[in-house]
């Protein structure tokens with residue numbers, strides 16, 4: 001595995017840690033398993049991404065590395081890169097990918113820095129799970145623009161995150177769990193279904209919500225899009 005690279009970040013950029021508070025990070029994986037039907041949505045996401053030999057796949061906001069390990073198991077020869085601004089969560093990711101025997105490049109950095117962190121290499125696919133609901137609107141927009149800029153023609157984006165909460169039950173669960181942990185300001189636009197429009201505005205085409213999965217913490221939507229120019 002390559003050394004973790006630390007990117008100088010703009011001093012005004014902050015982030016919400018994986019489980020909402022730094023002290024909860026050690027319990028993040030347990031919480032995701034218990035509250036999000038994790039096996040279900042990660043399995044569908046991996047099938048959608050369809051990792052293949054020759055792919056260069058960047059996991060933006062990779063957290064503890066759960067998705068990277070599944071991607072690596074699905075296509076051992078794909079090149080995998082994980083990016084996250086939280087050095088503590090990357091320490092957990094580093095241990096997890098090493099235990100799985102995978103070679104994964106990990107970088108400390110924000111989603112908007114994805115192109116700089118790749119230093120000119122062009123990924124074939126960018127993926128992101130459970131990140132966009134945690135970031136401010138300005139970062140959602142900047143992140144999608146950076147992902148689009150990093151991908152070449154034919155490149156794909158795959159996102160799994162809390163999306164439009166369509167029923168009173170899903171709305172109540174989302175409010176009770178996710179908005180309690182992460183606050184309302186960053187999460188509410190996701191619950192109102194903003195992501196497909198933002199993806200389209202960033203330049204992605206063939207944007208679609210491919211599945212909506214009800215969970216104990218609100219519904220999780222999978223999205224995809226591609227770069228046509």
Ligand SMILES: C[S@@+](CC[C@H](N)C(=O)[O-])C[C@H]1O[C@@H](n2cnc3c(N)ncnc32)[C@H](O)[C@@H]1O
Nearest residue numbers: 015016018061062063085086110111129130131
């Ligand atoms: C809820 S966790 C999801 C982790 C992982 N993707 C998963 O599926 O388990 C959100 C992650 O996004 C990271 N994050 C927060 N703000 C970010 C940003 N602006 N750019 C990239 N990652 C960010 C957090 O540090 C955290 O690890």
